[in-house]
Amino acid sequence: MKKTMLNIARRTPLFPYLRAYYTLYLKQGLGPSLKTRIIGSHRKDILERRVHQLEKVCRNSRIHFNPGERFFYSIDTRIHVMETPGYRRLGNLTPDYGFLLERGLEGIGDMIDRAHDGDYTGVLRRSLRAVRLYLDRCREHSPEIAEKLGRVPLRPAETLEEALQSILFMNSLLWMYGHPLIGLGRLDSILEDYHEDPEESRELIRDFILSISSYYEFKSNVLPGDTGQVIVLGGDCNDLTGIFLEVMGELRLPDPKVVLRVNSKTPDEIWELSYRCLREGLGYPLFSNDDVMVDALSRYYSRSDALNYGTSACWEPLIPGRSSDQNNLANLNLLEPLEKALHGFRGEFDELLEGYRQELHRYIDEVIDNVESVRDEPSPLLSLLFPDCISNSRDIALGGAAYSINGVLTVGMGNLVNSLLNIRRLCYDEKIMDIGEVEDVLREDFRSAEPLRVSLEVMGPMYGMDEDDVVELTNTIIQMLDEKLEGRYKFGLSSPGYITVGESTGASFDGRRSGDPLGVHISPIRFTEGMSYTEVLNFAAALDYRKAFNGGVVDIMVDRPFLDRAGDEFIELIRTGLRRGVMQLQVNVVDPEILLRARDNPELYPDLIVRVWGFSAYFRDLPEEYRDLLVRRALEYSGHGGYSG
């Protein structure tokens, strides 16, 4: 009955709209306001359709301006551009804002005219016309807006204020056109030439950040705060690097977030400003190690592009304005092949590893097939901000960008490594258990083996310790991944899926019960008594990032009182860890007591910010399982550094 209804519904011309409402309903947890305007199009040709949708957005979106604000930044949050079935909307990338500032829309138009005349040139021309139409509408809306949009984004920016306004204008359109998780790029280097007076720049950047942080809920993807608005700073630092960090430390907002590219030349002052942000509990900057990253990226990108890397919404590297890379196409759950490999297995440890390798490769094929059955949805608007798309006269989704090297994530590496270490220790070295029993114990979710489960969690060398054994085994798994993925997909060692993927993953031999969270990125599964930060960093520094560079974040928690005592030593810890070869690092500074109290009464701590995978968010907004995991981890880490003597 239900099916027939659905079939009838499917035949009505309204069906796509109904479905769009329905997806919105699921996504937002409550019905989209009836005022939500779904932008569809009946054009058959996909490019036609997409231009048509853009035209509708530009024609119809409502314009707001709050008098008194320095920048004009208007997003009509009630607009929803319908997804094309069978396609994946591009997001999680960064356009070339520098290109926009240098040329202005007029200059971009000239470039389109000069590019060889393909079919796509017409599409670009029409898109540009649509954007200009929206610009005219804004200007006509009020004289204040007209004044703010005096020369930009039509002409090249000449002042910092113009540059920021220009970025905001195009950024707002990208959001309305439905691209999620749009990054901001290397703003300190893009804006460097427009910076003159430090005081003035500070004020401008402050107001810019306030604008970009608005529409917080609308921009959030899976969880509140997950907006993908990443500002990449550093690499070569300049005055603006410090100004951005300073302003963001003062504003104390969870969004936008900062990825700081560090290397041996990063000045002390920048480290100190970063420390101040961290101490505020903002969870950023996330440190990304240029020396490791650039080297790894050079395997896939030209050296000069690698040097200019930015990141997608969390931290996975890409080249802003040059790559359409979709870095987070799938989560490889590394425990899944182990379950298969253990099934009915009797044999030596080496054979188990080999069995794992085969299962892993089979599993990767499956996941990749799945991923490849969906195509990227064209976007003439994004293409306007990717110079290669213009000169190639080709849409970003159809190979217009210089690179489209997609990536996958892995989750559960720590659980896998600990499982293997435990199996080796108990079944082969100490011979306390038969390998056949492992499967049974896991299948019944440790129900009659609680002591074993507990001991698996705390005994023996573990993922995150700087023991040769542990490092070697982890690198072996990385090697297995690379054998299969090399040249086709980037892969990394961190993923936002530790809770969601964990929910559907059976018990594992690291002592994890069925459904419990998986390990958080490159961090010990449990920061047990006696573990230390240097140990974790040394472990992480020894991993093979030349292969696994699509995100590799060490995520540590630090108890704020301890941080205050450690002070300079803490900066040295981070610096040295990175110098030794840690690729990426993020630090969640929390006061465990406050966190405990906030878990029970989140409303008492409305401003409490925490770091969740690649973004910072208000603690009160998080679902319970995220809060619980944060509290558990915070308590584990807070044991560290107790005085004895």
Place this chain on the structure above:
Amino acid sequence: MDELLITGIQRFSVHDGPGIRTTVFLKGCTLRCPWCCNPENIRGEPEVYFKAEKCIGCLECVRRCSFLDKPGDIFRFPEHLECAGSCPSAAMGVYGEVKGADDVAEVILRDLDYYISSGGGVTFSGGEPLLQAEAILKVTSRTGDVHTAVETSLFAPMESVGRLRGEVDLFIVDVKILDEARCREVTGGDLEVFRRNLEGLSDERVLIRFPAVKPYTFNRENIRALIRFLKESGVDYIEVLGIHRLGLEKYRSLNLQMPEFSAPRDDEIKKLKWLLEKESIRMNYLKI
């Protein structure tokens, strides 16, 4: 003497001397300070512990050891180290592990880069590390140039001080109770031993620390004695440790009562600071 009896190695220690350090906790002490944060480091041999809050009630220990009716009984059979070690959750276990100097040195050297960048190194603490002076030297002969500190009460044989003189970069000396009778009564230590040992360190780099504990060390007479002592010894900088009741869990795990004491209030610390400054002695307060 190639082995040490230790209770743990703590890396990234930040208040046992300058920079980022690794602290090695040696087991065994000559004193019995009531405020001791490390009661597990006092006795000079391995001993069993039981942490009730970590116990999952699986009775693995009872199955293993026929003397036990329940986990808490382990305190009646302190010699059953192996039985204690059978606990899967480490709720029951043994404080104290004999480790080769090689192994200890290897762990210390893992953090060499951090010592170099922060001006840190290794600190031997305890307990009373001087009781294992020989073994310490075995370790430092392997760690070479790594900055070495020893955290001591100096209530230890003179020979030990003699052995380490010239071999250690920094002696961190705890000054506790400076009245002979009170010192003996409260800690069981002979102040004369402390004095002689301190004289023996006249050519060494020494950092004086004062654990501030009410009522034992933080009282009017003792503070007066402390200032007199500092002036006489020409000390112009000390570290004051506010000792809180952090050791509580450890006392429980050893079936011991933690004696009553408390840390001074902030205003009392301020007053101490003022008194010291009047004598041109700087102080740094470490709240732990």
